[in-house]
Amino acid sequence: MQRHLSTFTLLGSLLFAGAPPGATAQATELVVDYNIPAAFKQVHEDLAKAFMARYPSVKITFTAPTANYEEAIQRILRQAVTKQLPDVSYQGLNRQRVLVDRSIAVDLTPFIAAEKDWKNQGYDDALLSLGQLNGKQWSLGFSLSTPVVYYNLDLVKRAGGDPNNLPGSWEGIIALAKKIDAPGGNVHGMQFVWDITGNWLWQALVFSHGGSMLTPDEKKVAFDGPKGQAAMKDLAAMLKDGGMRDISNPVALQNFAAGTLGIWVYTTAAIGAVNKQIGSRFEFRTGPFPIPVAGGRVPAGGNAVMMLTRDPAKQRAAWEYIKFATGPVGATTMVRATGYFPANTIPAQRADLLGDFYKNNPNHLTAIKQLAYVTGWYAFPGENGLKVTDVIKDQLQAIVNRSTTPEQGLATMAASVQALLPR
Amino acid sequence: MHAMPHRSWLGWALSAPGIIALFTLVVGPGLVTALLSFSDWQFGATSLNWIGFDNFVAMWHDETFRKAFRNTLLYICVVVPASVGLGLMLALLVESDPGLRAFYRAAFFLPVASTLIAMAVVWQFMLHPTAGLVNHVLSWFRVAPTDWLKNPATALWTIIAIGVWSKTGLAMVLFMAGLQSIPRDLYDAGQIDGIDEAWDRVLRITVPMLGPTTLFVLTISAIQAFQVFDTVQVLTEGGPNKTSEVLLHLIYSEGFSFFRAGYAAALTVVYLLVVLCLIQLQALVVERRVHY
Amino acid sequence: MASLALQAICKSFGETRVLDRLDLEVQDGEFLSLLGPSGCGKSTVLKLIAGLDHLDAGAIRLDGRDVARVAAKHRNVAMVFQSYALYPYMSAARNIATPLEMRRLSRWQRLPVIGRWLPGAASIHAGIDASVRRVAETVSLEQLLERKPGQLSGGQRQRVALARAMVRNPAIFLFDEPLSNLDTHLRKQVRTEIADLHRRLGTTFVYVTHDQEEAMAISDRVAVMEGGRILQLAAPETLYVRPDSVTVARFIGDPAINLIPAAADASGHVVADNTQIEFLVPGRSARALTLGFRPESLFPGARAGAMQLRMRLVSREYQGARCTLALETAGGSTVHAVLPAAESPAVKRGGDWQSWSIDRAQLLVFDSEGLRVDLASAVAGTISPSEEI
Structure with a gap:
């Protein structure tokens, strides 16, 4: 391809001897791979156009997008075997670790070190930490999300709740859900979407209690300690008193959009879709994911952009592209089209970028407010890392469909995860 | 005699494309899979370790594998007899009314002709816990609605029911072809011999004459049933809690969702061995009894 | 039974x-x-x-x-x-x-x-x-x-x-x-x-x-x-x-029966190949007729008491005990004869027209509908209608 391109440019420069010198320099092609085209296709195409306008020497080529994070990582791994990797790849935040462990991702630390004005480019330390592993920077966040609580204000009011003073704790939320659920019929109290990929909301519950998945040395399960037990109590209370059912999330989304679900704990990324589905039939509001203890955190979800190319010339172009996509221009484009928020703090501070947007869309602002205590989406170490996720999911399912007790489920979960950790 | 070496050279030359294709497409990948089953290779990794029979030992202790194995066997044991039996019954019914034959053939063959993934999506709508047609219809009979695909007691049986539905059409069409190839004379001869009641006719002429067809349908259905994957992938992903996990979907999950390629290879080896055993069993037990 | x-x-x-x-x-x-x-x-x-x-x-x-x-x-x-x-x-x-x-x-x-x-x-x-x-x-x-x-x-x-x-x-x-x-x-x-x-x-x-x-x-x-x-x-x-109709006659026998077109003249005599055959056809309606005779009732040469037609030998199939001969009549019809091999003449180039005899007793006449017509003989000594079976 490289050879073919340079021949082409050579031919081009011979034919158009009078063309501007910049044209002959257009020798760098960046192959970029992204996911979830339903949300991001337009965003990426617009970004690429803007980027190439600013850097005519670089040509961005997209591979066919993958449907979700699972397919995105599968394809990269396949391409690693066949040596057909793209130069830049967007990946789910909890999938980065696989690429780091397989030595497929490129360390971005030296590139950051080489930047003269890094401190003022809007990359907040907390957000940067989402792309860090083993003390190195492997990615920059692109589109981020946090767990938030969606409230159907009609149902809240009908249950005697105050829309302007929504509960901040699980006790309050569950009590409200109980009241919403009380009349019965097809109106239900709350739904906690425990089965989001990568145990995201289970991690959120544990992290919000200040807990962690594993011990700091990553040798032992830590979510079965007092903090994890507290998290499990919250889940148990939702099941017992909050009117939570064993339904899949598409059903929960349909219920919420239909106005029959009072409280829905999900990701901020869905705000755009929910807005579209509800229209003006009723008002809904988002509130923060409860943080019961000081130092509690929530995991960030979403996409990060990684560099895969080993070619120094391409790496230079790729680094510029990565900064562009995650910087003010990229972030503004992305936020306006989706429900995610950016990993860059500049746009929200400037009225011409996103400042006004957030003022007019308070539901989007909930996630921004959570930035202060956001943490990484944890990926388990070792060859069984993803299998561990599945084991946790199965135990959560058993708890949610009441085939085991929360206490027993947590103990089984801990034991089976421990067995799959590297020794 | 001296033409022999030349002949054998020509023979090898002519069969070379076939042999090469066989090795590159069947034997080669099979051997690679068998080799990988003795390693801890991670999908996408650049290195691997040989770990002997560890994967097979792990499989022996793997509760998920046992569930998948049991579920797959149950699936085959219900879907194959049910779809073949229903297919035969439908074929007999449809053949007895030639007027609507074309319509019935199209209607029942539809699930076979269309991709099961698309059909699975339709089933997803029909089985929707609140808005689905199935719960709606069952409510007329005062059957309590349930989320068929999320209820551990019903998930596998729902997959099985869809399996029967999708395989019956194929069995029916094959049986219809088989029925049409039964000579009319045989029924005439039977009528004179006293085989003139419907039940006798089916039992003494139709069923034995369909012997080769039945063997073929059974083989095809069993192999297809063993390959059950798409409905599970689309409708339940093996859940809830692996109550609807089947072997092929487990292999897929281990290899492509969890990237445990070595373990997935070991599962594949076991899977292929079971298929081989099934084929041998069928050849031994059934084949000698139906051919004449 | x-x-x-x-x-x-x-x-x-x-x-x-x-x-x-x-x-x-x-x-x-x-x-x-x-x-x-x-x-x-x-x-x-x-x-x-x-x-x-x-x-x-x-x-x-x-x-x-x-x-x-x-x-x-x-x-x-x-x-x-x-x-x-x-x-x-x-x-x-x-x-x-x-x-x-x-x-x-x-x-x-x-x-x-x-x-x-x-x-x-x-x-x-x-x-x-x-x-x-x-x-x-x-x-x-x-x-x-x-x-x-x-x-x-x-x-x-x-x-x-x-x-x-x-x-x-x-x-x-x-x-x-x-x-x-x-x-x-x-x-x-x-x-x-x-x-x-x-x-x-x-x-x-x-x-x-x-x-x-x-x-x-x-x-x-x-x-x-x-x-x-x-x-x-x-x-x-x-x-x-005694086939009832020309269809039956045609269907029975191998080689097939010989059929040549014939007519009844004003006197009611059957005429075929310009030869008046001394048979009378009862009634006057049947003008177009078909004359039929089995191949084994055709003999070379003129025989006393037999009907005679001029024919030319076209081909000869040898079948061991017998021969099957194909002959052309003066009227252009093809007929076959079956003869013991020893009695069968050889085919000559150009073929001479010769007299062939047909046993009168074996002659059949069919009317224009194809039905057999009972014949009355004008000549004493030939078969009379009353002898028919």
Whole structure:
């Protein structure tokens, strides 16, 4: 391809001897791979156009997008075997670790070190930490999300709740859900979407209690300690008193959009879709994911952009592209089209970028407010890392469909995860 | 005699494309899979370790594998007899009314002709816990609605029911072809011999004459049933809690969702061995009894 | 043993009328063949007799009893099919036993596996086995009883089919072109066997074939059929010598009958090839006629008392004992003669016109409708109409 391109440019420069010198320099092609085209296709195409306008020497080529994070990582791994990797790849935040462990991702630390004005480019330390592993920077966040609580204000009011003073704790939320659920019929109290990929909301519950998945040395399960037990109590209370059912999330989304679900704990990324589905039939509001203890955190979800190319010339172009996509221009484009928020703090501070947007869309602002205590989406170490996720999911399912007790489920979960950790 | 070496050279030359294709497409990948089953290779990794029979030992202790194995066997044991039996019954019914034959053939063959993934999506709508047609219809009979695909007691049986539905059409069409190839004379001869009641006719002429067809349908259905994957992938992903996990979907999950390629290879080896055993069993037990 | 009568039977398939008020009587113990080209309705007649098809109208009487509404198995009729219609998944013995099993065993005793152990089943099975062995002996199948039809030759299968028909001593045997799947050599052999069987059993046989030679060889009487009607029902000799119509005449005999156009002159004499034949045609309407004579009634040279025509020899086929000659008449028709090889003249280049004689007694005249015309002879000493059979 490289050879073919340079021949082409050579031919081009011979034919158009009078063309501007910049044209002959257009020798760098960046192959970029992204996911979830339903949300991001337009965003990426617009970004690429803007980027190439600013850097005519670089040509961005997209591979066919993958449907979700699972397919995105599968394809990269396949391409690693066949040596057909793209130069830049967007990946789910909890999938980065696989690429780091397989030595497929490129360390971005030296590139950051080489930047003269890094401190003022809007990359907040907390957000940067989402792309860090083993003390190195492997990615920059692109589109981020946090767990938030969606409230159907009609149902809240009908249950005697105050829309302007929504509960901040699980006790309050569950009590409200109980009241919403009380009349019965097809109106239900709350739904906690425990089965989001990568145990995201289970991690959120544990992290919000200040807990962690594993011990700091990553040798032992830590979510079965007092903090994890507290998290499990919250889940148990939702099941017992909050009117939570064993339904899949598409059903929960349909219920919420239909106005029959009072409280829905999900990701901020869905705000755009929910807005579209509800229209003006009723008002809904988002509130923060409860943080019961000081130092509690929530995991960030979403996409990060990684560099895969080993070619120094391409790496230079790729680094510029990565900064562009995650910087003010990229972030503004992305936020306006989706429900995610950016990993860059500049746009929200400037009225011409996103400042006004957030003022007019308070539901989007909930996630921004959570930035202060956001943490990484944890990926388990070792060859069984993803299998561990599945084991946790199965135990959560058993708890949610009441085939085991929360206490027993947590103990089984801990034991089976421990067995799959590297020794 | 001296033409022999030349002949054998020509023979090898002519069969070379076939042999090469066989090795590159069947034997080669099979051997690679068998080799990988003795390693801890991670999908996408650049290195691997040989770990002997560890994967097979792990499989022996793997509760998920046992569930998948049991579920797959149950699936085959219900879907194959049910779809073949229903297919035969439908074929007999449809053949007895030639007027609507074309319509019935199209209607029942539809699930076979269309991709099961698309059909699975339709089933997803029909089985929707609140808005689905199935719960709606069952409510007329005062059957309590349930989320068929999320209820551990019903998930596998729902997959099985869809399996029967999708395989019956194929069995029916094959049986219809088989029925049409039964000579009319045989029924005439039977009528004179006293085989003139419907039940006798089916039992003494139709069923034995369909012997080769039945063997073929059974083989095809069993192999297809063993390959059950798409409905599970689309409708339940093996859940809830692996109550609807089947072997092929487990292999897929281990290899492509969890990237445990070595373990997935070991599962594949076991899977292929079971298929081989099934084929041998069928050849031994059934084949000698139906051919004449 | 039974007599059989079909009375004004009608049968249509959709719009097509296959049989139209057909009458047929078969004597007790008679061997009767239904002969005709394919599509003439002969197989339909057989199926109606067997009870495999329903009559639209008419009656079928077996020994006087109307069986038109009686099920096939209660008619006491057996049938041998062209395809043999053996059950391929059963041994020869089980094939032969089937009609008896279906009649003698109760519904429960017929059940697979358990049926055998029901009370009474064992002795019935023993009886059936004895009958099967006895019948197998009569058709020399004893050694082949355990084989399946797929392991038997065509002739052997034919015999299994015969045995299956014989085993329950039916009143009537029906044969639907039973020899057409056999090679020529075997066909003659089996045909003789069937004729022998008829002699031994003395039962009524109704035999369908499109092969006139076969029908003539073994039947007591032959019904020649065309278009769903019986053209003529008679003994083979009658059909050959005195066919009722030109169609029957054409259908019977090999080589085929010679037919040349003829006419009646003003005096009522038959004229063919400018030769007045001293026959009178009664009535005046029949002007266009057809003259027919069998190839073996044509001789070279002029013979006293014979009708003479000028002909030229065109070709000669040598067949050992005899020769078949092709000749051209002065009127342009081609006729054939069959002569003992020693008497047959050689073909000459250019061919001379010579006189050939036709035995007057063998001459047939058909009117414009194709029906045979009774002749009156003007010449003493020739055959007179009153001598006709």
